[in-house]
Amino acid sequence: MSDLLERLLGRGWRMTSQRRVVAEVLSGDHIHLTADEVHARAVRRLPEISRSTVYNTLGELVSLGEVAEVSTDGRAKRYDPNARRSHQHLVCSGCGTIRDVHPVGDPLAGLPAEQRFGFTVSDAEITYRGLCPSCA
Amino acid sequence: MSDLLERLLGRGWRMTSQRRVVAEVLSGDHIHLTADEVHARAVRRLPEISRSTVYNTLGELVSLGEVAEVSTDGRAKRYDPNARRSHQHLVCSGCGTIRDVHPVGDPLAGLPAEQRFGFTVSDAEITYRGLCPSCA
DNA sequence: TTGTCTGCAAATGTTTTGCATTTAC
DNA sequence: GTAAATGCAAAACATTTGCAGACAA
Numbered sequence: 663m664s665d666l667l668e669r670l671l672g673r674g675w676r677m678t679s680q681r682r683v684v685a686e687v688l689s690g691d692h693i694h695l696t697a698d699e700v701h702a703r704a705v706r707r708l709p710e711i712s713r714s715t716v717y718n719t720l721g722e723l724v725s726l727g728e729v730a731e732v733s734t735d736g737r738a739k740r741y742d743p744n745a746r747r748s749h750q751h752l753v754c755s756g757c758g759t760i761r762d763v764h765p766v767g768d769p770l771a772g773l774p775a776e777q778r779f780g781f782t783v784s785d786a787e788i789t790y791r792g793l794c795p796s797c798a
Numbered sequence: 799m800s801d802l803l804e805r806l807l808g809r810g811w812r813m814t815s816q817r818r819v820v821a822e823v824l825s826g827d828h829i830h831l832t833a834d835e836v837h838a839r840a841v842r843r844l845p846e847i848s849r850s851t852v853y854n855t856l857g858e859l860v861s862l863g864e865v866a867e868v869s870t871d872g873r874a875k876r877y878d879p880n881a882r883r884s885h886q887h888l889v890c891s892g893c894g895t896i897r898d899v900h901p902v903g904d905p906l907a908g909l910p911a912e913q914r915f916g917f918t919v920s921d922a923e924i925t926y927r928g929l930c931p932s933c934a
Numbered sequence: 935t936t937g938t939c940t941g942c943a944a945a946t947g948t949t950t951t952g953c954a955t956t957t958a959c
Numbered sequence: 960g961t962a963a964a965t966g967c968a969a970a971a972c973a974t975t976t977g978c979a980g981a982c983a984a
Contacts, residue, residue: 812964814964814965816965849966851964851965854965855964873974
């Protein structure tokens with residue numbers, strides 16, 4: 663069973679066939695699907711599943727903190743099931759492929775106090791850009 | 799005259815009243831407007847300007863590398879006129895305010911070779927998140 | 935049983951496109 | 960004069976919402 667699904671069951675999340683399929687589709691490493699792609703894959707396993715349900719479910723998973731919304735730049739948001747493991751993204755400027763990466767060091771260290779405008783800074787999101795081996 | 803407008807004229811960009819107004823609206827520091835906000839402000843100066851022209855113009859400015867698209871997370875893209883000066887963003891999780899910041903050090907240094915998946919990494923985009931003084 | 939999830943269809947918000955007209959160079 | 964920009968209206972997408980019926984607990 664998928665890690666995501668397992669965590670959700672452990673949290674007592676109300677389970678339905680639709681929710682299970684969405685959780686299964688999202689499971690794995692380097693998964694960054696759009697809502698529509700999630701729906702397309704879900705339909706293969708459960709033909710009746712509706713787009714609204716996929717949106718509802720994704721929205722709920724994001725609220726629960728189990729899935730992260732990633733806006734790389736295209737128009738549709740992408741959903742990343744590895745919200746629990748802190749990580750950043752490496753995006754290919756050629757084909758758009760996304761990989762999860764784990765940079766070393768404290769990302770907040772680069773922002774000196776005088777650059778913080780009085781903000782309480784709690785987090786940094788980094789998107790590395792470059793070309794993947796196939797596109798280079 | 800605005801810096802942006804000046805640079806565009808220097809590049810021999812074909813000038814029209816609509817384009818001038820869009821460039822003027824975008825000028826300044828810490829400016830991060832949506833296409834719709836750009837249109838609203840442009841209409842004040844030039845009532846006939848259409849939304850399509852604003853979109854066309856913004857798209858062209860992005861292609862020229864004079865303006866950057868910033869997807870903070872909401873649905874509409876925001877446009878940042880300071881694409882030429884390398885900088886990153888600090889976003890308030892409360893009210894959404896965006897400030898431009900200039901972190902110290904090489905942002906690519908945090909990504910070790912074994913984390914690069916064979917990519918040629920050329921750039922890093924950082925979004926710092928926190929609460930601004932009013933929201934804290 | 936009961937509260938909630940699901941699915942449909944319609945609405946909303948953002949951006950793009952086709953094409954006739956106007957305009958900068 | 961000519962190629963390119965503009966504006967309109969309509970289309971294309973992405974996402975949200977309202978509500979009746981279905982379903983998990």
